[in-house]
Amino acid sequence: MxxxxxxxxxxGVGKGTVARIVAQKQGWHLxxxxxxxxxxxxxxxxxxxxITDTDALEKIAQKxxxxxxxxxxxxxxxxxxxxxxxxxxxxxxxxxxxxxxxxTVSAVRTLLLKRQQAFAKPPGLVAxxxxxxxxxxxxxxxxxFLTASVTERANRRLKQLQKQxxxxxxxxxxxxxxxxxxxxxxxxxxxxxxxxxxLIIDTSELSIDEVVTQVMKIIKV
Numbered sequence: 001m002x003x004x005x006x007x008x009x010x011x012g013v014g015k016g017t018v019a020r021i022v023a024q025k026q027g028w029h030l031x032x033x034x035x036x037x038x039x040x041x042x043x044x045x046x047x048x049x050x051i052t053d054t055d056a057l058e059k060i061a062q063k064x065x066x067x068x069x070x071x072x073x074x075x076x077x078x079x080x081x082x083x084x085x086x087x088x089x090x091x092x093x094x095x096x097x098x099x100x101x102x103x104t105v106s107a108v109r110t111l112l113l114k115r116q117q118a119f120a121k122p123p124g125l126v127a128x129x130x131x132x133x134x135x136x137x138x139x140x141x142x143x144x145f146l147t148a149s150v151t152e153r154a155n156r157r158l159k160q161l162q163k164q165x166x167x168x169x170x171x172x173x174x175x176x177x178x179x180x181x182x183x184x185x186x187x188x189x190x191x192x193x194x195x196x197x198x199l200i201i202d203t204s205e206l207s208i209d210e211v212v213t214q215v216m217k218i219i220k221v
Contacts, residue, residue: 001141003028003124005219006132009146010181010192011096012153013203014211018146019128020077021212026126026219031119032068032077033129033136034099036112038090039066039081041099051098054107061111091164093176100180103130106189130184133195142218143198146211152204153177 005028007019016032023030043064049056067080079087089095102108109131116136119125127136133143148156154174161168184192194200199218203211 002120002122003142003219004120004137004140005124005126005142005144005215006137006140006195006198007126007128007144007146007215008130008132008134008192008194008198010130010153010184011177012156013146013148014156014208015128015146017208018211018215019126021208022215022219023126025212025216026124028124028126029119029121030077031116031125031127031129031132033116033127033132035068035077035079035090036066036115037099037103038095039079039086040064040108040112041095041102042081042086042089044102045095045098051102051105054105057102057105057108058111061108064112064115066115093161093166097176100183104183104187104189109135109189130192131190133198134193135190138195143195144215144218145194145198145200147200147202148204150174150177150181 005022007015009015019030040061043060044051044057047060049060051057065082068077069080071078078085079090113136119127120137129136133140133145151174154170154177157177158168158170158173161173201211201214
């Protein structure tokens with residue numbers, strides 16, 4: 001069996017950073033499921049498809065030309081859509097908003113399921129997302145759910161936007177984080193929730209290194 005670690009949780013809890021560091025330490029493959037949904041959202045936007053047009057969304061999902069390549073320093077993954085590097089575009093608020101809405105479409109989640117499961121290859125996989133431990137890799141040996149206060153997560157997102165050169169207003173960022181939480185947790189198909197057999201870690205007052213240490217402990221058990 002291929003060892004799989006799932007790291008789920010809402011936005012702003014540090015899933016991506018923790019997943020990348022753990023994958024590097026273990027020498028395992030890395031799945032950023034959020035990037036898959038964001039790339040799909042960008043493809044939908046590029047083709048000017050209405051996100052309520054389920055048939056059109058299914059056709060795009062079936063033909064999605066997506067590739068991940070590590071950066072030269074190995075710290076990030078560059079995302080290529082139709083042969084074009086689109087990593088920076090995928091991190092924008094606009095694409096994130098579209099991706100969050102599309103993620104509520106059950107047909108799309110079903111179509112992208114196999115794409116995600118295909119990342120499970122030797123020597124192991126670290127899967128970062130919102131339903132990795134509850135839907136995509138139900139039988140994963142190791143499961144973690146990261147959480148943090150909504151205020152702390154909004155503050156982290158604001159700092160991220162400012163670092164990218166985008167101005168932001170805390171009240172607006174906080175409202176968007178809360179909207180996305182409601183949408184992720186209330187969707188009918190694959191809602192955001194901790195797996196019954198996961199380790200829950202509140203990252204509000206923890207550094208990335210402290211979170212990584214806790215996660216590494218369950219892998220070494």
